[in-house]
Amino acid sequence: MRRCMWLTVYLLACSLPASADNPFRAVELNDDELAQLRGRYVLPGRIxxxxxxxxxxxENSAGQTIGAGVTFQLDGQAQPHISVTELMPNTEGQGQGAAVPPGSGQIVGGGGLTGVxxxxxxxxxxxxxxxxxxxxxxxITRGAAGAAEPDAAATPWDGASGFTNAAGNVLVSARNGGLQIHLDAGSQGNALQQxxxxxxxxxxxFSGxxxxxxxxxxxxxxxxDLPLGQDMANCTLEQLRALRPGGY
Incomplete structure (x- = not known):
């Protein structure tokens, strides 16, 4: 029995490429190899x-605040849900008596940052x-508790949404195949998230x-979470089956 085991180990070692002298040594993968592995080890039923x-x-120097949030959720049935939230407090009386000096700075260049x-x-x-x-x-969480709870203040997506107050204006829109939040604070500057x-x-x-x-x-x-021995066992068997044409 021991002779059979050692013979199996010897044949497996001989079948490895010459460059794989230590099959347990960590090897860096290039981008093309990683692209082939993307998502392979997460079973669809587990998401x-x-x-x-x-x-x-x-928020500007007078304490005036403007903002917005957007949430995209995709459930287990591949149904998308998009909602928008207005993130600015009641600005009535906010910043009274405190003028915001106009910004005099100038941001130059940076156009290529959006193309990265x-x-x-x-x-x-x-x-x-x-x-x-x-x-x-x-x-990354496990179990139904990991699913995000809907925001009670959010409104369902119905196209581009904009909000304005004394601090500036913010626009939530669909741009370049994704979601974008663009915040314009006038002479104080602007912010972008996509x-x-x-x-x-x-x-x-910032220009102010x-x-x-x-x-x-x-x-x-x-x-x-799946009970041990269910789909994970099937996944392991499928990976082993793929080795058979190579003689393993």
Whole structure:
């Protein structure tokens, strides 16, 4: 029995390529190889919910705030749900007695940032004492509790939505095969956040002073827990079956 086992190990070693002298050594994969592996090891039946949440807010030196959020959810039946949320408090009386000095700075260039394939985050300031944050979180959870709860203040997507107040205006729209939030604070600057079309873009551009911008995005995936020995066993058998033509 032991001789048979050692013979099997010897044949397996001889069948490996010369470059694979240590099959357990970590090897870096190039982009083409990774593209072939994308999503292969997540069974479709295990995805309960996939979602994208974005929010952008701007607060100027007078404390006036404007912002918006957009949520895209895809459930286990591949049904999409998009909603928009207005993220600005009741601005009645907000900032009274505190004038906002016009911004005199000028942001130059940067047009290529929106054409990056992948993730692009930038904070550019031509003013003083500004605070910008671009943040992207990827959250993977297990069980139905991982599915995002709907926002009671959100309204169903019905095309582009815009909001305006003393701090500026914000527009939520579909652009370049994805979702975009564009925030215009007038002479104080602007902010942009976009997901889709092969890229994720987060930008904050300041031309005034004492402004605060928050661009926040979350990609979430909720997976269904499966009892050990069910679909995972079938997945393992299928992977082993693929080795048979190679003689393993």
């Amino acid at each position: 309960i919910n996939f979602g994208v949440t974005m929010s952008s807010t701007w 394939q992948g993730i692009s985050q930038s904070v550019r300031s031509a003013g003083d004492f500004n605070d910008g944050l671009n943040n992207l979180d990827i959250v 997901i889709g079309g092969g890229n994720i873009t987060q930008q904050a551009n 002073d004492l402004n605060t911008v928050r661009n926040l995005a979350t990609l979430s995936v909720a997976l269904r």
